[in-house]
Amino acid sequence: MPRKKxxxxxxxxxxxxxxxxxxxxxxxxxxxxFLANGFDGTTVDAIAREAGVAVPTVYAIxxxxxxxxxxxxxxxxxxxxYADLPRARVRFVARISRRVYDGERAELDFLRGAGMVSPDLxxxxxxxxxxxxxxxxxxxxxxxxxxxxxxxxxxxxDVLFAMTARDVYRSLxxxxxxxPAKYERWLGETxxxxxxxxxxxxxxx
Numbered sequence: 031m032p033r034k035k036x037x038x039x040x041x042x043x044x045x046x047x048x049x050x051x052x053x054x055x056x057x058x059x060x061x062x063x064f065l066a067n068g069f070d071g072t073t074v075d076a077i078a079r080e081a082g083v084a085v086p087t088v089y090a091i092x093x094x095x096x097x098x099x100x101x102x103x104x105x106x107x108x109x110x111x112y113a114d115l116p117r118a119r120v121r122f123v124a125r126i127s128r129r130v131y132d133g134e135r136a137e138l139d140f141l142r143g144a145g146m147v148s149p150d151l152x153x154x155x156x157x158x159x160x161x162x163x164x165x166x167x168x169x170x171x172x173x174x175x176x177x178x179x180x181x182x183x184x185x186x187x188d189v190l191f192a193m194t195a196r197d198v199y200r201s202l203x204x205x206x207x208x209x210p211a212k213y214e215r216w217l218g219e220t221x222x223x224x225x226x227x228x229x230x231x232x233x234x235x
Contacts (some may be wrong), residue, residue: 065132
């Protein structure tokens with residue numbers, strides 16, 4: 031009896047590379063449109079057109095606009111540009127917090143104004159995920175030897191988690207009328223002061 035041929039494995043480096051390129055192209059398109067039009071003003075159809083893919087492809091990879099925001103957060107936190115220098119990395123946390131919250135602002139205001147609690151924004155599961163992802167930032171600072179000596183890693187994570195919360199953005203930008211750029215600068219400097227050892231003074235004698 032002839033032996034059956036084993037099914038060929040179709041996963042290949044080339045196919046995986048193409049899938050990664052498609053994912054990156056869609057995320058880049060979403061980032062461009064979110065920054066230009068905001069979260070609420072950007073549709074999945076528009077993202078698909080910008081990326082040059084079919085709408086079902088976007089849904090198959092990211093499931094929703096919310097999934098795209100999570101992808102952008104993940105890329106910003108753990109991308110190559112994010113891992114250069116400790117102080118630059120902390121400031122980048124402030125930058126990405128501002129950009130994401132700017133994009134979500136219209137939707138968040140609508141839901142709060144309607145007296146609704148969003149099922150996606152700020153729920154317990156998302157906050158747990160945010161706290162988990164932020165571990166790498168604190169581990170990076172600790173491994174680099176620049177985490178403040180009076181902080182253990184758990185306390186440092188708690189500080190980072192609290193300072194980057196949406197309600198801090200909303201209190202300052204929406205309620206108090208801060209310019210988002212001012213919020214970003216303040217958050218970056220506040221996080222540096224709270225988490226990172228002060229740079230040694232330069233002896234100019």
